[in-house]
Amino acid sequence: MNPVENRGVVSILHDMMRTPIREVLQSDSPVPEILIEGWVRTKRDSKAFSFIEVNDGSCLSNLQVVADATLDGYAESVLPLTTGASISIRGKMVESQGKGQKWEIQALSVEMLGAAEGDFPLQKKGHSMEFLRSIAHLRPRSNLFGAVFRVRSRMAYSIHRFFQEQGFVYVHTPIITASDCEGAGEMFRVVTTDGEEIRLGDEEFFGKPSYLTVSGQLEGETFACALSNIYTFGPTFRAENSHTSRHASEFWMIEPEIAFCDLSADMDLAEAMMKYLVADALESCLEDLTFFDKFIDKGLISRLESVRDRSFERVSYTEAVKILQASGEKFEYPVEYGHNLQSEHERYLTETHFNCPTTVFDYPKEIKPFYMRTNDDGKTVAAMDLLVPGIGEIVGGSQREERLDVLRANMAAHNLDEADYSWYVDLRRYGSVPHAGFGLGFERLLMFVTGVANIRDVIPFPRTPGSAEF
RNA sequence: UCCUCUGUAGCUCAGCGGUAGAGCGGGUGGCUGUUAACCACUAGGUCGUUGGUUCGAACCCAACCGGAGGAGCCA
CATH class of the missing domain: 2.40.50.140 (Nucleic acid-binding proteins)
Structure with missing residues (x-):
């Protein structure tokens, strides 16, 4: 043995x-x-x-x-x-x-x-989620949070298993970064202190300003351009002043990056991953999911089963806009080509029109970051968002711009200083290849799998604006 | 950052101008192969804070503080 x-x-x-x-x-x-x-x-x-x-x-x-x-x-x-x-x-x-x-x-x-x-403080009878958040050190002893964190553990394992089975290499991208703008939101600054004194300027620990990462994507691309298929899975930080049930200042993200890959295969991978994770949850965590189905989100299990068994929908942004405009639905924000889809629009697509997870692709160039690959039409980029009922965007990804001249033009159009990204540009100077990837918000996945409505209740010790207890 | 709701016992809530209430939880006693056990008794509260209106404020008004939901941004 x-x-x-x-x-x-x-x-x-x-x-x-x-x-x-x-x-x-x-x-x-x-x-x-x-x-x-x-x-x-x-x-x-x-x-x-x-x-x-x-x-x-x-x-x-x-x-x-x-x-x-x-x-x-x-x-x-x-x-x-x-x-x-x-x-x-x-x-x-x-x-x-x-x-x-x-x-x-x-x-x-x-x-x-x-x-x-x-x-x-824990009793057998109902507590409010707000109260349980205030005792985050004791809430894992409740049925609900015990179940949530067992599922969280299993899904983390399952994510590694999925990518490892597919031959992906796990890369640890840095948590502290000195790239002064990654285009993904407000950042937390990393400083050293001497008592109350914050050391800046010449005394800066790294010799220049540094921040907590908002995404490992750009570093991930460098490894994909060497090991072909890689993924990251780690904490990320956003200093956005968002007060919603879907945002936290510290959250975990999974970011695969695939060399020799286009947007279509990228979407295939994202959908396959979602199905794999949902299938594994149904198989490995059924007792906990049954509890969620009964007390948190009636219908959860049948919804997960349909995600596992049915194929997802896929529409271009242009088609999605047409569907929304033809819907006859009264939206608070008008649907207009060239604008981001609003939460209500995403909800209509996934919850009413298709009633299943839906991937929207080929977005207008103007509303997307510099690194996304420009399509042949010159107007759109090879971007995709996987939207799920109840949560909205759970995956965001794209094919990356691998053409040196186009990338440089995009950076100029976004007012980025090429000197800050010389290493990123180098990937296009030495053996550039088509490549693509996406980011999956781990907590949003957990919200989707457990039916828990607030991101603060699927992460052990949530950090949100104004709150970093424990 | 904007909009809305909310703050009464350890917890979940009722009371909405006239002496602070219930259930659960805690304590004590009883009873039963019990299972959100049950029955009785008991302890526990400057009604978020400050100011105002009123003969009188948990209740009406204002500001502030905390919590939540939604929007934007995103994952």
Whole structure:
């Protein structure tokens, strides 16, 4: 037996110490003796025994422990247990006599590891999302947030698996950057301090102004022009003063970059990736998704199934404008060629007209950044946005301008100083190739997969304007 | 940055000019193979802050502070 292949972390832990509740509940036969450790979700006492609901975060379900009043230490270790306390239970797993669960633990010993004081804020009943955000250090102990962060972990793994299976190389693009403008929004400045004094100018740590990255794309392109297919997956930062449920100042982004690739293949990849991730969530996180479907977003699972099974729609920006203008719909903002699609327009396309994820491509040149490839019509660029119902834009990508002269002209048109991008221009001077890529907002993917409506509730410790708690 | 809504017990909320309420959670006791358990008792609040109107303000008005939703920008 190959120890690496056949012994995951879970079974190593199993041998050494506790059994995760996830494994316990999957058992198909009773177990004579087992060690369970976790946190008390609720306890119901009677004269002769107590029922303790234990959760260890390994899955959504709790494990019911029956502790007889005759147990050694019952008065010290069982009676004082309140919601939130941590405990260690040795016992035997037997078929439950009650309804509601297949297995339960008949405790042989119970040890309270840490009591929870009486003001433990999490209860069994409904809390508002706003309150839970204010206790971000404790909210992972709730059903909802436990589920969200298990799905987050799985989706991160699944993203790596997708790209690795496709032969992509994972590249760590820098988090601190000195490119003074990447065209993707307001940036956070990186400075050093001496007490209160901020060091600028000659004292600047890097010798010039530096910032937190807003995108790893440009650096990613340099690696694609060497390793062919690469992806990045890391944190990005935007200092935009946005107050919406879809924006955070710190968020994670996945940015593949593919050499020898055009926009059409780029769109194929984005759609295949979405389907792969949704299919994996449905397969690997079904218990958690079922919980979201029931309590957060009714219809979530059938919507995800249709994303997995049905093909996406694809329309050019020009066609999309025609569809919107012909819709007879009363929009707050008029639909006009040459303007960005508004949220309401995107919603109409994905939620009413097509009722499925939709990729819009070939946008007018004027509303897109300098690095996007100019199409033969001279008016549009090879850009694409993948829009999904309920969220809007989840993926934004393009074929990059690989022609040196056209790129230079575009940079001039955007008032960019070529000297700041000499390394980027070099890619077009030495063995330039057609290439394309896109960015996927990881939190937006999670909102889509979980049905959670606010980006602050799919990232462990959200950073938004005016708020960087914890 | 703009527009809208909101702030009462630890939590979720009711009260909307006349002596601060409920449910949950906490504590105490009881009862039951219980499972958002149940029953009884109990503790817990300068009604976001400041100012104003009024005989009287949680309630009406203003400003400020916090929270949320939407727009723009984007991922």
